[in-house]
Amino acid sequence: QKEVEQDPGPLSVPEGAIVSLNCTYSNSAFQYFMWYRQYSRKGPELLMYTYSSGNKEDGRFTAQVDKSSKYISLFIRDSQPSDSATYLCAMSAGNQFYFGTGTSLTVIP
Amino acid sequence: DGGITQSPKYLFRKEGQNVTLSCEQNLNHDAMYWYRQDPGQGLRLIYYSQIVNDFQKGDIAEGYSVSREKKESFPLTVTSAQKNPTAFYLCASRRQDIYGYTFGSGTRLTVV
Numbered sequence: 181q182k183e184v185e186q187d188p189g190p191l192s193v194p195e196g197a198i199v200s201l202n203c204t205y206s207n208s209a210f211q212y213f214m215w216y217r218q219y220s221r222k223g224p225e226l227l228m229y230t231y232s233s234g235n236k237e238d239g240r241f242t243a244q245v246d247k248s249s250k251y252i253s254l255f256i257r258d259s260q261p262s263d264s265a266t267y268l269c270a271m272s273a274g275n276q277f278y279f280g281t282g283t284s285l286t287v288i289p
Numbered sequence: 290d291g292g293i294t295q296s297p298k299y300l301f302r303k304e305g306q307n308v309t310l311s312c313e314q315n316l317n318h319d320a321m322y323w324y325r326q327d328p329g330q331g332l333r334l335i336y337y338s339q340i341v342n343d344f345q346k347g348d349i350a351e352g353y354s355v356s357r358e359k360k361e362s363f364p365l366t367v368t369s370a371q372k373n374p375t376a377f378y379l380c381a382s383r384r385q386d387i388y389g390y391t392f393g394s395g396t397r398l399t400v401v
Contacts, residue, residue: 184331186331188329212388214388214389216392221377221395221397222394222395223293223295223379223381223392223393223394223395224332224379224390224392225392226389226390226391229388229389231388268331268332272388275320275339277334277390279331279332280331281329281330281331282331
């Protein structure tokens with residue numbers, strides 16, 4: 181079983197839609213949870229990170245962590261064509277980081 | 290502006306050749322990492338270094354080698370022992386007290 185599972189998509193939504201991206205994990209020791217956005221042929225960039233359970237909001241983006249269910253989510257409100265990218269979740273316990281395979285998102289104008 | 294510079298952006302390797310991918314950072318980060326990204330497999334850790342002159346193997350270190358002679362630099366050599374080197378290689382760094390990596394823009398290596 182992989183440490184982190186992420187649906188690869190692809191996911192295609194109309195502009196303005198609310199997007200929900202999700203990951204599940206198996207290691208209960210994970211404490212830090214991150215979301216990265218990766219444009220084609222570029223390196224990932226850190227979007228948000230949260231510690232332990234709860235919600236964190238940054239503009240149109242909301243990260244949610246449910247440690248009891250081992251489930252994390254990223255919500256994108258009022259999605260824009262510029263949000264079209266691959267989104268990777270990541271989580272860590274200590275110095276070890278584990279990444280999901282990424283979900284490809286296309287926002288159609 | 291601070292960041293991580295990877296070069297070259299594209300690299301072609303002939304069978305049996307060693308090639309070296311460059312990674313330089315001016316963020317004053319202590320830790321540096323090399324990942325390999327393949328479609329459908331996510332990021333896999335090759336090597337990482339927490340301090341100068343010290344590094345550890347990641348999950349897929351076979352066929353790769355690294356050095357960390359300076360804090361700013363962490364080059365990766367893909368040796369001829371790596372049988373399937375065609376991939377997108379990402380270098381990353383982070384401060385020890387902050388979670389989350391800063392990534393470079395990547396090097397795409399192709400065997401010809």
